[in-house]
Amino acid sequence: MRLALLAILCLAAPACRGPATVKVAHLPPTSKDVIEAALASSQAPLSDSTCNGFGTETTDKTIGRYLAGYLAELAAPDGGNSLITSVTPGTEAGQAVYVCRLMVRHAKGEDVWSWGVQFSARQDDGSVLPNSIKCLGAG
């Protein structure tokens, strides 16, 4: 009885629910759809090995904090900034997907960097595969 009550209370509390499914708005996704899906994935943890420890602060724990760190770097008004999106058909775990990338880029003199995220959206319904999120970037 107590367990049943807890389950009912938990279902009513947002913190107890599983992560909401993120979907891209169109198939194939547009640049705007890629950015929207990345923003909607902001609470996803930096769990992939390409992500863990690669925020601009060691305390960064989510995709949102990770991306915000690089977007904040664009605040300096010295130009050379861009957001780059790309969508490429592919397969992941046997499913047809669109591989979506959102990169934050800066290039001025030797100050050259490009960091961002990649995720896969299913071609049949646009759902973003939660475990497909990777953090891209070098340097």
Added chain:
Amino acid sequence: MPLTETSLKALLGKHIRDICPNGYSSDSDNHCAHFVSHVLGYQFGATCRMMQGGTGTAACIRVQEVMLRCLQVGKWDELPTPLFWGLVFITRASNVNTKTKVMVNVPRKHIGIFIGGPRTIYHYSNSRRQVVSQTPDEFSNHYAAPDNAMFWGSAP
């Protein structure tokens, strides 16, 4: 195979596409750690093969992963004289903890290899899109202050 300055000189002027067998060579990316890792055989952490899906020898592409594996890290002006060659890093001083060898993953950070008595530095210039050599004084201008504090690392 021990690192020699002759082998580094042979890389001068090369684009990263001539060095990376995995085709991870977009000029949008910063290839400083990528270059160093191919030269020194560092295959740990995030690699070019992981990013590109190639089949060639992998090389680490991230500066802070290289620093973390250095045997020792220190400020450039405290470089021990007996170290004939090693790694050189440049970023804001507050981004580096020399005791823990942790560098924060800020975008403005760079790495090269120093060698010999004059400490000639070989690194990948992302603006010139090729391997270059510089004196430590020249290298210290890679970024404007305050992002130009230099550190040395004994190679892992």
